Amino acid sequence: MDRKNKRLLLLIVSCSVSGVVLGGTSSWAESTMCMQATQVTSECLTQNPVNKTIQGMSTGLLAGAGAAFGAAWQLRREE
Structure with a gap:
């Protein structure tokens, strides 16, 4: 695996993990607020x-992965 592919994979994984954490946290908070x-x-x-x-x-996973692909696409177009 070359350096560009490793960076792209790291970008996708980090954005996806961030999306999962943020999506799960916001949904849990919304459920808690709804009950209170x-x-x-x-x-x-x-x-x-x-x-x-x-x-x-x-939803956060898909949003994070989509954001990573969008950012990678934008960077590739600028090069």
Whole structure:
């Protein structure tokens, strides 16, 4: 594996991990805030917080990987 491929792989992995952490954290916080609201909605009661967190993590993974590919594409176009 040459140096450019290693850098691209590192960029994709780091952005994806960041997306997973941020997506999971924000979904968990949203679920917690929903349960602590003064008026709890039926949607809030029917959603499983773990499933909501996993959904946020997967969305973050895709967003992070997409951002890394977009950044790599932009850098490649500038060269």
